[in-house]
Amino acid sequence: xxxxxxxxxxxxxxxxxxxxxSIAKHQSKTDIGAHNIFLGQVxxxxxxxxAVCAIEYSxxxxxxxxxxxxxxxxxxxxxxxxxxxIYHSLGEVKTGEICLFVFxxxxxxxxxxxxxxxxxxxxxxxxxxxxxxxxxxxxxxxxVNS
Amino acid sequence: xxxxxxxxxxxxxxxxxxxxxSIAKHQSKTDIGAHNIFLGQVxxxxxxxxAVCAIEYSxxxxxxxxxxxxxxxxxxxxxxxxxxxIYHSLGEVKTGEICLFVFxxxxxxxxxxxxxxxxxxxxxxxxxxxxxxxxxxxxxxxxVNS
Amino acid sequence: xxxxxxxxxxxxxxxxxxxxxxxxxxxxxxxxxxxLLDKYPDFKNKDFRIAQNQxxxxxxxxxxxxxxxxxxxxxxx
Amino acid sequence: xxxxxxxxxxxxxxxxxxxxxxxxxxxxxxxxxxxLLDKYPDFKNKDFRIAQNQxxxxxxxxxxxxxxxxxxxxxxx
Numbered sequence: 001x002x003x004x005x006x007x008x009x010x011x012x013x014x015x016x017x018x019x020x021x022s023i024a025k026h027q028s029k030t031d032i033g034a035h036n037i038f039l040g041q042v043x044x045x046x047x048x049x050x051a052v053c054a055i056e057y058s059x060x061x062x063x064x065x066x067x068x069x070x071x072x073x074x075x076x077x078x079x080x081x082x083x084x085x086i087y088h089s090l091g092e093v094k095t096g097e098i099c100l101f102v103f104x105x106x107x108x109x110x111x112x113x114x115x116x117x118x119x120x121x122x123x124x125x126x127x128x129x130x131x132x133x134x135x136x137x138x139x140x141x142x143x144v145n146s
Numbered sequence: 147x148x149x150x151x152x153x154x155x156x157x158x159x160x161x162x163x164x165x166x167x168s169i170a171k172h173q174s175k176t177d178i179g180a181h182n183i184f185l186g187q188v189x190x191x192x193x194x195x196x197a198v199c200a201i202e203y204s205x206x207x208x209x210x211x212x213x214x215x216x217x218x219x220x221x222x223x224x225x226x227x228x229x230x231x232i233y234h235s236l237g238e239v240k241t242g243e244i245c246l247f248v249f250x251x252x253x254x255x256x257x258x259x260x261x262x263x264x265x266x267x268x269x270x271x272x273x274x275x276x277x278x279x280x281x282x283x284x285x286x287x288x289x290v291n292s
Numbered sequence: 293x294x295x296x297x298x299x300x301x302x303x304x305x306x307x308x309x310x311x312x313x314x315x316x317x318x319x320x321x322x323x324x325x326x327x328l329l330d331k332y333p334d335f336k337n338k339d340f341r342i343a344q345n346q347x348x349x350x351x352x353x354x355x356x357x358x359x360x361x362x363x364x365x366x367x368x369x
Numbered sequence: 370x371x372x373x374x375x376x377x378x379x380x381x382x383x384x385x386x387x388x389x390x391x392x393x394x395x396x397x398x399x400x401x402x403x404x405l406l407d408k409y410p411d412f413k414n415k416d417f418r419i420a421q422n423q424x425x426x427x428x429x430x431x432x433x434x435x436x437x438x439x440x441x442x443x444x445x446x
Contacts, residue, residue, distance in 0.1 A: 016166040016167070016169040016170040017166055019165075019166060019169060020162040020163055020165060020166030021162070023162040023165060023185065023244075024162040026187070026242075027187075027242035027243060028242060029242070030188075030189060030190035030241045030242045031189060031190065032187050032189065032242075033186065033187055033188075033189040034184065034185070034186060034187065035183075035184070035185040035187060036182070036183070036184055036185075036262075037181075037182070037183040037184075037185070038180070038181070038182055038183075038255070038258075039169065039180070039181040039182075039183070040179065040180060040255075040369045041172070041173075041178050041179055041180065041181060041251075042176075042179075043176060043177060043178065043179040043253065044176035044177065057368075058300065058301060059300075059368075060298065060300055060343070060346075060361050060363060062346060063343060063346035063347075063361065064368075066346050088368060088369070095176045096172075096173035096174060096175070096176045096178075097173060098169075099369070100368070100369040105187075107189060109184070109186075109266060109446075112184075113259070113262070113263045113266075116182075116259070117259045120255060120259075120369065123368050123369050124366070124368060124369050125366070126366070127366060127368040127369075128300065128343070128361075128363050128366055128368075129366060129367060129368030129369075130300055130301030130302075130364060130366070130367055131367035131368075132301070142301055142302040142364065142365075142367070143367035144365040144367055145365065145366055145367050145368070145369070186446045203445075204377065204378060205377075205445075206375065206377055206420070206423075206438050206440060208423055209420060209423035209424075209438065210445075212423050234445060234446070245446070246445070246446040255369075266446065269445050269446050270443070270445060270446050271443070272443070273443060273445040273446075274377065274420070274438075274440050274443055274445075275443060275444060275445030275446075276377055276378030276379075276441060276443070276444055277444035277445075278378070288378055288379040288441065288442075288444070289444035290442040290444055291442065291443055291444050291445070291446070
């Protein structure tokens with residue numbers, strides 16, 4: 001049926017060690033001159049006096065992985081990139097933890113700025129990922145991207 | 147005489163562990179929703195068939211630290227940022243290693259994209275930092291930003 | 293025609309299930325939307341979109357009976 | 370007036386020193402530029418700018434005898 005697209009989802013928060021390891025792996029790619037990294041971090045937003053303490057992410061995974069694949073292809077078409085990596089959390093991510101890690105690399109810096117913003121905006125708009133904001137008192141509300 | 151500006155320079159390459167540690171430190175800042183990181187990596191450019199194997203950075207350090215301070219101030223004035231960190235290498239940085247680390251954070255993603263590009267372009271234009279590209283045969287040429 | 297429908301996020305909270313099979317003679321996405329609003333009155337206050345074969349589809353699109361999903365607003369990142 | 374001049378990068382390579390003191394009656398940055406070009410003919414082919422008290426200054430700026438630096442093109446990042 002559907003093609004086996006790369007899985008961008010990771011269970012739980014994305015650790016700083018994982019990010020470091022991803023950066024270190026690029027040392028052998030000596031045609032790269034510029035990396036640009038976006039990290040989404042869960043905010044302790046206040047709603048009616050209650051603070052968010054975590055977001056629980058779910059996704060229509062098959063469609064999301066296909067969308068992430070499409071976004072990758074479109075971005076490589078538009079910009080001169082050497083490589084690109086996208087990781088998104090599923091399940092609970094606490095406030096202060098990382099839920100999205102987008103990493104683009106190019107010989108030249110001008111490309112990475114444009115490419116990274118393009119990828120992040122496309123993810124926000126097109127990826128069927130859903131977030132339940134959990135409050136301190138265990139009540140919740142559904143997050144909507146703005 | 148001159149004010150004691152924060153020193154942005156680090157001897158040698160900037161390690162991925164250093165970057166990870168810097169990211170991890172921001173987990174307690176729960177008003178942050180978006181981080182954007184720029185990393186400059188030394189490219190193995192070829193000139194007349196010889197490949198660059200390292201860049202040796204030097205700087206007019208007092209003036210550069212003042213400029214980095216001015217860039218910080220101007221960036222905080224222009225954009226809604228929670229925090230900003232800049233680190234630049236001095237001395238030898240081999241190809242594939244990181245020589246510049248700029249890290250901006252904000253409640254909102256729109257701000258970090260604009261702010262990061264602004265900071266990086268300002269550093270390239272205004273910071274008196276000099277780079278000697280060392281080739282495999284130990285010859286060298288002086289790098290000029292484009 | 294039997295339609296296999298997946299629900300996500302706040303919509304799965306309303307339906308009380310992640311997916312269900314619906315036996316129906318409906319032809320288009322608009323027909324399906326009507327069926328859903330009848331079955332789940334709380335959908336009326338929600339903003340939702342329908343995907344067929346993992347692509348968002350317009351109301352006039354014909355249903356092919358393949359993978360259908362009802363999606364609340366996206367909140368990735 | 371005694372002027373303390375710092376050299377950087379490819380310019381320090383030409384002068385063979387990182388800094389030197391120059392005894393001179395020169396008044397402006399333009400005068401200093403002339404002195405440098407006389408002393409170091411290889412500067413003619415180089416693109417350089419002059420900073421006084423850690424700020425880039427224009428040719429018509431008066432020298433105050435404080436910290437002067439001769440800077441080749443920047444290559445940070």
